[in-house]
Amino acid sequence: MGHPRTSALTLGSCLVLYRSAAKKFAAWDGGDEDETSESIDTALSWVLLLSAVQLLFNLFFLSAFCIYWMDRDIRALALVGVFLLSCGFVVFAQQKAVDLTRRMNPEKRGSVYDTKFQKKWMDSCDESERRQVGQACCRAYMVSSRFCLGLWLALAILSMVFEVSILPTLVLLLVWGVMQVTYSLECIRLGKRN
Structure with missing residues (x-):
């Protein structure tokens, strides 16, 4: 496209x-x-x-x-x-x-x-590959969290200067919230197994 x-x-x-x-x-x-x-x-x-x-x-x-x-x-x-x-x-x-x-x-x-490709692929990875995926996911999570915070700040400032709908902020916070909640619930789940 x-x-x-x-x-x-x-x-x-x-x-x-x-x-x-x-x-x-x-x-x-x-x-x-x-x-x-x-x-x-x-x-x-x-x-x-x-x-x-x-x-x-x-x-x-x-x-x-x-x-x-x-x-x-x-x-x-x-x-x-x-x-x-x-x-x-x-x-x-x-x-x-x-x-x-x-x-x-x-x-x-x-x-x-x-x-179910991702599940089958992860199941066939060895411990080193899983550790690498975990490190990459952690890095992606940290960068995404910082990006969401920066984007929220930019939207907040823009809404003070221009007439901006609440929709962009709502969508951003929804995506950020899904990421935060998923991360936290997965940490809880993994903590129980260990």
């Missing part, structure tokens, strides 16, 4: 990164495991990151399209088609990255087409 060039650029980058990783994997003889596998994992992580960002762009531009241009002309159906096509390519890129990761690590399980 947005502009087809954005999708083409992002998904083209995903294709280049994936092919690079696939070539390295095909040439890999199992020796020098750390450097080669790390290089492949890094390329696949970039594929997943770029495809996730493209999905966010798709959702943003579809929302903007629905708000500002939906009633304007017949091209609406074509743009929705572009959105669906781009989302399909995003999921395809993510599945290709997961498939290559599973070929490198046969113990990994899951398919992005499965609704």
Whole structure:
């Protein structure tokens, strides 16, 4: 969505990164495991990151399209088609990255087409990978909390200067609240198990 060039650029980058990783994997003889596998994992992580960002762009531009241009002309159906096509390519890129990761690590399980993919994937991770995910989640939580606080402050100041609806603040606090409550309840649940 947005502009087809954005999708083409992002998904083209995903294709280049994936092919690079696939070539390295095909040439890999199992020796020098750390450097080669790390290089492949890094390329696949970039594929997943770029495809996730493209999905966010798709959702943003579809929302903007629905708000500002939906009633304007017949091209609406074509743009929705572009959105669906781009989302399909995003999921395809993510599945290709997961498939290559599973070929490198046969113990990994899951398919992005499965609704329980994240649970199956986490169940197949070893202790080191789970610790890495935990550290990444903790970092994401801290950054998101600071970002929400900064955004709330900006909205509060803007509402003093301009006539701003309460809706943006309400949505922000709802998202922030879900994050805070989920974090706290999960800490309580994990504390009981330990």
